[in-house]
Amino acid sequence: xxxxxxxxxxASTMVFATVYTFREGTIRIDVDDHRDGGSHVHFxxxxxxxxxxxxxxxxxxxxxxxxxxxxxxPLVQIVTKELRRYPNTTFVEVEDGxxxxxxxxxxxxxxxxxxxxxxxxxxxxPLSTVNDVAAQLANSAPGI
Amino acid sequence: xxxxxxxxxxxALLSLAALLAVPAGIFAQTSSTSSSSSSDRWLHVRxxxxxxxxxxxxxxxxxxxxxxxxxxxxxxxxxxxxVKFDDHQMDGVDLKVLLDAVRSSKDGEYVxxxxxxxxxxxxxxxxxxxxHVTEKTPSSAKDGKAIEKSRxxxxxxxxxVDALFSAGKDELDIVAALRALSAHGDTELVSVxxxxxxxxxxxxxxxxxx
Numbered sequence: 001x002x003x004x005x006x007x008x009x010x011a012s013t014m015v016f017a018t019v020y021t022f023r024e025g026t027i028r029i030d031v032d033d034h035r036d037g038g039s040h041v042h043f044x045x046x047x048x049x050x051x052x053x054x055x056x057x058x059x060x061x062x063x064x065x066x067x068x069x070x071x072x073x074p075l076v077q078i079v080t081k082e083l084r085r086y087p088n089t090t091f092v093e094v095e096d097g098x099x100x101x102x103x104x105x106x107x108x109x110x111x112x113x114x115x116x117x118x119x120x121x122x123x124x125x126p127l128s129t130v131n132d133v134a135a136q137l138a139n140s141a142p143g144i
Numbered sequence: 145x146x147x148x149x150x151x152x153x154x155x156a157l158l159s160l161a162a163l164l165a166v167p168a169g170i171f172a173q174t175s176s177t178s179s180s181s182s183s184d185r186w187l188h189v190r191x192x193x194x195x196x197x198x199x200x201x202x203x204x205x206x207x208x209x210x211x212x213x214x215x216x217x218x219x220x221x222x223x224x225x226x227v228k229f230d231d232h233q234m235d236g237v238d239l240k241v242l243l244d245a246v247r248s249s250k251d252g253e254y255v256x257x258x259x260x261x262x263x264x265x266x267x268x269x270x271x272x273x274x275x276h277v278t279e280k281t282p283s284s285a286k287d288g289k290a291i292e293k294s295r296x297x298x299x300x301x302x303x304x305v306d307a308l309f310s311a312g313k314d315e316l317d318i319v320a321a322l323r324a325l326s327a328h329g330d331t332e333l334v335s336v337x338x339x340x341x342x343x344x345x346x347x348x349x350x351x352x353x354x
Contacts, residue, residue, distance in 0.1 A: 075216045082209040089351050091204055097197030 024048040025109065025126040032120040047129040054136050062140035070141055076134040080127045084108055184208060185326040188353050192342045202353045207326040214319050225319030226311050243309050246273070247302065260290070273300050279338075294338035301328050 024047040031041040054062070066073070083105055090104040099116040110130065114121040187210065189203040215225040246254065246268060255266035265276040275298040280290040307324035311317035325331075325347060336343035 071219075075213065078213055078216045079209075082206075082212055086206060086209070086351065089204065090202070093202040093353075094199070096199040 020048065024128055026124075027126070027129065028122070028124040030120070030122040033118070034120070035118055038119065047126045050129050051132040051136060054133065059140065062137065063142050066137045066141040069137055073134050073138045073141075077131055077138070080110070080131040080134070083110060084127050184351070185328075185347060185349060186351055187322075187325075188344075188346050188348070190342075190344045190353055193340060195340050204351060204353060206351070207322050207347075211319055211322050211326075214322070222318075225317065227316045227318060229314055229316065240309060240313060243305065247306065268302065271302050273302055273305055274298070294336065297335040299331065299333060301325070301331070303327070 026044045027047050027050065028044040029041065031039065033039050069076075087105050087107050090102060092101070092103040094101040100113070101115075102111075102113045104111050104113075105127070106124065108128065109124045109126050111122070111124045113123075185207040187205045187207055189201070189205075191199075191201040193199040211225075214222075218224070221228045249268065251267075251269045253265060253267040255264060257264040260282050261280060263276075263278040263280070265274070267274045267276075275296075277296040279293040279295075281293055282290065301324070304321050304324045307320035308316050308318070310320050328347065330346070330348040332344070332346045334343065334345035
């Protein structure tokens with residue numbers, strides 16, 4: 001009986017941990033290099049892991065990154081907040097022969113697609129993650 | 145009894161977890177969709193170049209978003225949604241006085257130039273300001289007809305022009321102009337047609353280019 005309780009406790013903890021981790025969605029990065037010997041990188045990480053991982057980044061590195069990006073951080077926060085109001089929208093699309101670049105929102109994710117004969121790159125990042133990272137960087141600014 | 149409770153707790157916890165997980169995605173999307181109302185005004189830019197491989201650029205920007213984002217950009221001459229320009233760039237022309245003169249004048253054609261290489265027309269009509277420039281190749285001796293090289297047509301609501309110059313003497317208030325623009329119906333603002341490029345800037349309530 002105790003074992004069953006322990007198993008249930010462990011299982012529910014795992015379920016809640018998984019749910020919490022994936023609640024914010026996932027960051028997806030796909031890179032397909034079509035050239036000879038080209039690499040194919042496909043990975044996705046739970047978006048919630050990024051702000052958590054940032055807690056482990058040494059403070060001085062965060063401060064340095066923040067000082068470089070401080071000019072743009074408020075802008076990033078406003079843009080990501082506003083983009084959430086326009087799901088499934090293409091904002092920029094460039095077609096140049098076989099090259100195709102698209103910046104769009106898919107649901108609550110910001111998606112960037114670059115397709116050309118040499119390589120395909122697809123990046124999808126939840127807007128909330130971009131906002132969280134920008135907020136954390138802003139909080140790490142020197143003097144705060 | 146205890147065992148039964150335990151048996152029920154597992155699925156209950158899983159259901160709760162699933163419920164917690166699903167709405168984050170769905171509700172976020174639903175609320176976003178509903179907040180992007182049909183009354184949103186969109187500024188579209190489309191550039192089609194026939195040079196080389198043929199390039200097409202499409203940009204779709206919701207005016208409301210532009211109104212909120214622009215004041216956050218403070219770089220070079222752009223500050224708080226306003227662009228500063230120097231007096232010397234205007235060659236001594238006082239734009240405000242010029243604009244006041246246009247605003248208080250009746251509808252009509254203000255400038256009409258018909259040259260051998262270009263035609264220019266500036267007019268005010270029905271609350272809009274029109275600027276048309278046609279560039280042509282000089283007429284050949286044979287047929288005497290000029291061939292059109294490029295045509296630029298700009299149509300701006302006067303209220304937008306007013307809003308644009310509503311800031312200081314040497315400033316253009318872009319945010320005020322966007323706000324004034326959002327009150328207008330579907331409008332074709334800029335159209336450029338040349339041998340190599342076609343540019344179109346227009347305003348409507350669709351979030352996609354045609």
